[in-house]
Amino acid sequence: MAFGQDTVSSADGESAQVDRAQTAQGTLGLDDIVVTGTRTGRRKFETSYAITTIDDEQIKQKAPLSVADLISSTPGIYVESSGGEVGNNVYSRGLPADNYRYLPLLEDGLPVWEEGAGAFTNADEFFRVDATVDSLQIVRGGSASITASNAPGGVVNVITKRPTREFQGLAKIELGDWDHYRGDINISGPLTERLSYSIGGFYRRDSGLRDPGFTGNRGGQLRLGFQYDFADEGSLLISYRKLDDRNIFYTAIPLANPQKGLPGLDAGDGTLVNNAFARLTVPDGTGAFAKDVDLTDGVHTSTDTGTLIFNKPFGDGWEVNNRARYTSGSVDFNGLFSSGVSTSEDFLDSALSRLQAARPDTASAVYLDATTGQQVAASALGNQLALPESIFNTRVKLRNFVNDLSVTKKLPTGFGQHTVTLGYYFSHFIQTQTWNWNDILVEGVDRPRFFDVVGLDAAGQQTVSLTTNGLLNLHSNLQRFHDNVDINAFYATDSWQVTPKLRIDLGARYHHVSKKGTIAQTIGMNLGDATTIADDNVLVFTGAETPYRFKTGKWAFSAGANYEFSGRVAAFARYSRSFRVTPEFAQWFGGVPVEDRIDLVEGGLKYNTRPFSAFVTLFYNNFPNVAFQTQVAGSNGNTVTQNATAAARSKGVEVELSLRPVSFFDISASGSYQDISYTGFSGVENGTTFDFSGNRIVRQPNWMFSIRPTLHLFDSKAAIFGEVAYTGKRYADAANTIALPAYTEVRLGASYKVSDRLSAELVVTNLFDTVGLTEGNPRVGAIIGVQETAFQGRPIFGRRVRGGITYTF
Numbered sequence: 001m002a003f004g005q006d007t008v009s010s011a012d013g014e015s016a017q018v019d020r021a022q023t024a025q026g027t028l029g030l031d032d033i034v035v036t037g038t039r040t041g042r043r044k045f046e047t048s049y050a051i052t053t054i055d056d057e058q059i060k061q062k063a064p065l066s067v068a069d070l071i072s073s074t075p076g077i078y079v080e081s082s083g084g085e086v087g088n089n090v091y092s093r094g095l096p097a098d099n100y101r102y103l104p105l106l107e108d109g110l111p112v113w114e115e116g117a118g119a120f121t122n123a124d125e126f127f128r129v130d131a132t133v134d135s136l137q138i139v140r141g142g143s144a145s146i147t148a149s150n151a152p153g154g155v156v157n158v159i160t161k162r163p164t165r166e167f168q169g170l171a172k173i174e175l176g177d178w179d180h181y182r183g184d185i186n187i188s189g190p191l192t193e194r195l196s197y198s199i200g201g202f203y204r205r206d207s208g209l210r211d212p213g214f215t216g217n218r219g220g221q222l223r224l225g226f227q228y229d230f231a232d233e234g235s236l237l238i239s240y241r242k243l244d245d246r247n248i249f250y251t252a253i254p255l256a257n258p259q260k261g262l263p264g265l266d267a268g269d270g271t272l273v274n275n276a277f278a279r280l281t282v283p284d285g286t287g288a289f290a291k292d293v294d295l296t297d298g299v300h301t302s303t304d305t306g307t308l309i310f311n312k313p314f315g316d317g318w319e320v321n322n323r324a325r326y327t328s329g330s331v332d333f334n335g336l337f338s339s340g341v342s343t344s345e346d347f348l349d350s351a352l353s354r355l356q357a358a359r360p361d362t363a364s365a366v367y368l369d370a371t372t373g374q375q376v377a378a379s380a381l382g383n384q385l386a387l388p389e390s391i392f393n394t395r396v397k398l399r400n401f402v403n404d405l406s407v408t409k410k411l412p413t414g415f416g417q418h419t420v421t422l423g424y425y426f427s428h429f430i431q432t433q434t435w436n437w438n439d440i441l442v443e444g445v446d447r448p449r450f451f452d453v454v455g456l457d458a459a460g461q462q463t464v465s466l467t468t469n470g471l472l473n474l475h476s477n478l479q480r481f482h483d484n485v486d487i488n489a490f491y492a493t494d495s496w497q498v499t500p501k502l503r504i505d506l507g508a509r510y511h512h513v514s515k516k517g518t519i520a521q522t523i524g525m526n527l528g529d530a531t532t533i534a535d536d537n538v539l540v541f542t543g544a545e546t547p548y549r550f551k552t553g554k555w556a557f558s559a560g561a562n563y564e565f566s567g568r569v570a571a572f573a574r575y576s577r578s579f580r581v582t583p584e585f586a587q588w589f590g591g592v593p594v595e596d597r598i599d600l601v602e603g604g605l606k607y608n609t610r611p612f613s614a615f616v617t618l619f620y621n622n623f624p625n626v627a628f629q630t631q632v633a634g635s636n637g638n639t640v641t642q643n644a645t646a647a648a649r650s651k652g653v654e655v656e657l658s659l660r661p662v663s664f665f666d667i668s669a670s671g672s673y674q675d676i677s678y679t680g681f682s683g684v685e686n687g688t689t690f691d692f693s694g695n696r697i698v699r700q701p702n703w704m705f706s707i708r709p710t711l712h713l714f715d716s717k718a719a720i721f722g723e724v725a726y727t728g729k730r731y732a733d734a735a736n737t738i739a740l741p742a743y744t745e746v747r748l749g750a751s752y753k754v755s756d757r758l759s760a761e762l763v764v765t766n767l768f769d770t771v772g773l774t775e776g777n778p779r780v781g782a783i784i785g786v787q788e789t790a791f792q793g794r795p796i797f798g799r800r801v802r803g804g805i806t807y808t809f
Contacts, residue, residue, distance in 0.1 A: 028613035028658045028668075029053045030606055036109070036137035036157040037144055040408065040419050040495060045608055048505045048560030048572045049143040050076070050617040050654065052670075054136040059129070061710070061721050061749060063763045063802070065209075067105060067124045071156055073706040073725070075654035075670045076140045076619070077103070080699075080774035082794045084208065085217060085247045086125045086299050087335075089699075089774075092140060092153030093619055094650025094676035096626050096697045100124070102153030102580060108160055108309060110325045110402050111149060114429045114487070118583040120333045120394045121431070125301050127158065128245065130202040131170055131184035132223045134161045140654070141619065142576025142600035145556045146491050146507035149425060152556075152578035152598050162237065163196035163227040164188040169809055176802030179215075180206035191226075198225045208248040209797040210271035213447055214278070214296045219245030234312035241305040243329075248273065248298040252338035252777045254385055254444045254790040258741050259771050262383045262790070264445040267771045268798020272389060273336050274447035276371060280391070282438045283474055285541040287527050291436060293393045295334050303329030317410030324403040333394040338777050339439060340388055341790050344378040347386035347441075348453065351466045355455035358533045359463040362455035370441075370450045370470030382445030385790055388472050390779070393436045400429040416498040425489040432482045439473035444790065465532040474527075478539040480520035483584050488512045501564045505574075512553040513581045518545040519588060548587045552594055554579040573603035582627045592627035592645055604654075615656040623648040628681075628734070628783070644783060646681035646734075648697055650674055664712045671705025671726075681734060683783075690784060695736045699775055701728035703742075716753075723747040732776025732793070735784045743772030745796065762803040772796045 030045040032053055044051060052074045054062075064070035068081035068088035080089040080098070089098035100116045105123035116123025137157045144151040167189035174182040186200030201222040208216025225239035253272055254262060261267030277295035284291040310322040342350070344367070352365040367376045378384065406423035442448040450470035455463040466472065491509040498504055521544040527535035560574030579596040586593040604617035628644040652674030660666035682691040696702075703726065710721040725745045732738035749763040777792035 028608070028615055028656055029055060030608040030613055030615070034137050035159070036106075036155060037139040037147065038495070040421075042495075045570055045606055046503060046562055046564070048503065048562040049574050050140040050602055050604060050615070050619075052138045052140070052656065054138070056135060059133065059135070060751070060761070061708075063749065063761070063804075064129050067127065067129060067156070067158075070129055070136065071138060073670050073708070073723070074138050074140070075656055075672045075704075076617070076652070076674070077138070078700050078704060078727075080794075082250065082774045082796050084250050085128075086301070087122050087247075087249050088124060090156075091700050093621055093652070094648070094674050094697055094700055095153045095621065095623060096628070096646070096648045096676075096678075096700075098699070100156075102151070104148060104151050104155055106148065106155050106157040108307065108323070109157060110307070110323050110404060111427075112305075113327060113398070114149065114400050114402060114427045114485070115583050118431075119433060119585060120331060120396055121398070125299060125331055126243065126303060126305075126327070128202065128221045128243065129158075130200065130221055131172060131186040132161050132198070132200040133158055135159045140617070141574065141602045142556075142578045142598070143505075143507070143558050143560060143574060145576060145578040146493060146509045146558050147423065149427060149487060149489065149511070150580055152576075152580050152595075152600065160223070160239075161186060161188065161198060161200070163198040163225055165190050165196055165229075169200075170806055172804055172806040174802055174804035176206060176800060178207050178209055178211060178800060180204070180802060182206075182804075194229045194231070196227050196229075198227075199223070208250075208271075209800060210248075210250055210269050210273075212248060212271050212273040212275065212296075214275040216248030216296075216298060217246065219247075221245065230312065232313075234310075236311075237307070237309040239307045239309075241307070242303075243305070244302045246298045246300045249333075249335040250794065251336065252775065252792040252794045254341055254383070254387065254792050255795070257791055258739070258773055258793060261771070261795075262444060264382055266446065266798065267795040268766070268769055270446040272387070272442055272446075272448055276450065277336070277391075280440075280471075281469075282391075282393070282436060282471065283527065283535075283538055283540075284436070285434075285478065285480070287525050287538055287540045291393075293334060293391060293436075293438075295336060295391065297332060297334050299335065300332040301329070302332075303327055317412075319408040320406070321408070322403070322405045324401075326399075326401050328399045330398065331394075331396040333392060333396070335392045337390040337392055337779060338387075338792050339390045339779055341444070341788050341792060342386050343789055344381040344384045344386045344443070346789070348378055351453045352455070354533065355453075355464055355466060358536075359455060361457045362463045363458045364456050365453055365466070366456060368452040368454055370452045370467070376449075376451065381451075382443035382448055383790070385444030386451075387442050387444060387448075388439045389442055390476060391438050391440055393438075395434045396431055398429065398431040400427065402427045416496055419495040419497075421491075421493045423491045423493075425487070425491065427485075427487040429485050430483065433480070435477055435479040436475065437477035438471050439476055440470050441467060441472050442470075464530075466534065468529065468532045468534045471534060474534055475539040478522050478541070479588075480541065481517060481584065481588055482545075483515065483517040483587075485584075486514045503562045505558075505560045505562075507558045509556040510553060511556065511579070511581070513551065515550040515584065515587060516548065517584070517587065518547050520545050550587055550593060552581060554581065554594065554596055568608050570606045570608075571604070572606070574601070576600045586627065592625060595623070595625045595627055597624050598622070611660055613658045617654040618652075619654065620651045621649065623650075624679075626681075644681070644683050647679045648677065648681075649679045650676040650697070652676075664716075665710070666712075667707065667709040669705065669707045671703070673703055674700070675702065676700055678734065688784070690735065692734050692736070692783075695734060696731050698734050699730050699732065699740075701730045701742070703728035718750070718752045720748075720750045722749065727772065732778070733784060737784065738776045738787075740773045740776060740793065743770055743796075745770050745772060757808050759806050759808075760803065761806070762801070764799065764801050766797060766799045769799045770796070
């Protein structure tokens with residue numbers, strides 16, 4: 001992953017240069033210089049792999065609230081951005097796992113966090129899109145696995161704005177109809193003849209796209225950089241980024257059906273979180289009620305990141321690049337997660353048998369409002385539903401140092417020119433994760449009350465309670481893990497310009513991972529409160545720890561070619577064999593530690609003119625060793641980790657098109673069709689033998705497409721733009737029993753250039769308030785789904801409007 005100002009080399013002959021001079025820049029950016037997936041930088045038209053670029057103007061029109069929003073129109077990539085601004089899922093070409101598992105998120109060529117698909121360390125928690133972002137380059141396919149760490153599905157590389165030699169900048173203020181207030185700024189300029197600076201970032205406050213009654217999102221990001229340009233060629237950049245941001249996280253809610261919300265719980269803006277969750281006290285690791293949990297903190301990321309980027313050509317075809325990054329800080333993850341759902345009457349019936357087992361004199365069970373203590377009839381619970389929701393409180397302390405050193409040499413030969421790169425990648429990270437999860441009983445309406453369930457004897461006197469202050473299943477999951485991980489990787493690439501029209505790219509990587517750590521041991525304890533059975537068997541730490549060690553070394557290979565028939569038409573093909581060393585789940589809970597022997601094949605055509613551009617890719621992936629792991633609610637209330645192994649295969653076509661027939665109108669489209677299925681997935685769950693070979697891979701659609709027209713008015717001072725995005729049918733479980741219907745979301749926007757420096761924008765998302773689900777309820781069955789009392793799913797957000805004013809100078 002070369003950085004944005006790396007030197008671009010080309011051995012194109014005179015005829016090809018003339019051809020290109022006669023070809024206008026296409027609107028897909030096929031003449032843009034890309035620096036992701038290559039060590040030398042090259043035109044997008046020349047790449048031997050599929051890549052999508054998103055420039056500054058496209059970012060403005062997209063107006064993303066998250067990284068997932070920004071990349072959602074990329075063909076072959078399916079995103080779930082319904083979780084909020086962070087914690088979202090990204091899938092690449094049918095590869096069968098979520099998070100950023102096979103598609104790591106990079107900032108200027110280095111990972112924002114080494115294990116961006118780990119537990120509660122989702123990559124997008126460590127980065128925010130703001131005015132300091134210049135563009136994105138998204139490689140799809142196995143070529144990325146040579147120069148990036150754990151990247152069999154590609155990479156998302158965010159290119160940030162560099163310090164400039166001329167004073168310039170922008171400031172933006174944005175308001176939204178969810179009490180959204182945001183300011184962005186980026187300023188850069190010279191300090192001396194060779195030294196320049198940049199400073200920028202954002203600050204934002206709002207209620208959240210599903211209003212919980214408190215400020216759900218608050219915080220921001222600050223970036224400061226200094227660049228020294230050497231007298232001849234090359235540069236040294238030193239930058240610092242502070243991220244301190246709190247974000248509300250959303251999961252599934254009960255619905256009337258997959259396409260309709262419940263009375264009092266709208267699918268578009270309803271949430272089960274409210275400000276009463278700011279005042280919860282739960283047991284700590286010793287069993288004392290001394291742990292405060294505040295769901296209004298949401299996902300609180302506080303990190304300090306320093307980056308150094310060095311680029312220096314040394315003459316005679318030699319060039320050295322080194323990038324280093326150090327990140328330290330914490331993620332405090334507080335979220336309400338869906339669990340089971342019952343009718344309020346059924347829940348009381350099941351509670352009664354448990355209460356009678358503890359106190360035989362119990363004759364009935366009733367609900368009490370946990371805040372007021374008043375008795376509430378079962379029929380008075382919202383939608384007559386009782387939901388034991390899970391409160392996840394997870395604290396992650398972390399440090400990560402990454403260094404990527406490469407040396408490149410251009411070697412002219414009698415038969416074309418070779419550009420050879422040798423590189424060494426090192427990453428070391430330490431993390432300590434402490435999980436303290438508890439369940440709480442709520443009703444099925446927006447911002448619900450939470451309840452105690454108590455037993456009454458024949459005289460109406462209280463016997464014993466199932467809950468304590470609304471809390472049910474204390475310490476459904478109590479864990480502490482400490483990990484110490486080293487990655488040493490060596491890679492080599494050769495870009496061989498065989499002729500002016502033919503380029504062959506070869507690459508190999510040896511990737512060695514060494515892990516060691518400890519897992520804290522727990523034991524069940526009765527905390528001694530005779531008024532409740534909630535504390536009869538609560539997990540506490542024993543003080544003992546179980547150590548673990550794991551080592552592995554894996555190879556990745558890739559070979560591709562690009563042939564230019566003319567300055568307008570080119571074709572490419574590539575084969576890669578890759579791997580994925582799975583996150584630390586495998587050491588904590590067992591499972592598959594390495595997913596290897598991943599075969600990825602792709603090929604396609606590129607067509608490049610100003611009126612019309614196209615980038616069409618065919619792909620085939622074979623994935624014989626899938627690690628399937630999920631956390632579900634067990635029958636006793638404790639969280640259970642499910643492990644399974646599978647094999648999968650995907651094949652399909654990806655299309656990017658751009659047409660500008662006249663100066664005042666253009667239209668872009670992107671999409672994909674993928675045939676994705678498990679080729680082997682069998683085992684036993686709850687005593688039942690299953691075989692889901694041939695089933696659709698969980699949570700991913702066959703069809704996805706996006707159409708984005710733009711109308712330019714008043715000599716391009718004004719623009720009206722929109723997007724129609726279609727997401728096909730998916731399944732919430734590997735058994736393919738819980739279907740998530742297809743849906744279409746429409747976005748509309750407008751911009752107006754008031755003056756050369758001042759512009760205004762307005763964006764409406766989900767214009768028609770469409771209900772669309774991105775997932776079902778994975779905590780009751782991601783392998784074999786459960787038909788629940790009420791359908792539970794995580795819907796996309798309803799219609800939202802926001803506008804902004806931008807001043808540039």
